[in-house]
Amino acid sequence: CDKIPDEGEIVYFQFVLSTGLSRSTTFTAGA
Incomplete structure (x- = not known):
């Protein structure tokens, strides 16, 4: 059953x- x-x-x-997503974006921008 669902x-x-x-x-x-x-x-x-x-x-x-x-x-x-925020962490990924910040990490990419920071790197």
Whole structure:
């Protein structure tokens, strides 16, 4: 059966994704 993610998980996923992108961009720009 498919697991439907609740709003908390979606927010957490978006937070991790945006944070990861920010770190990658900063790391690339810094390097």
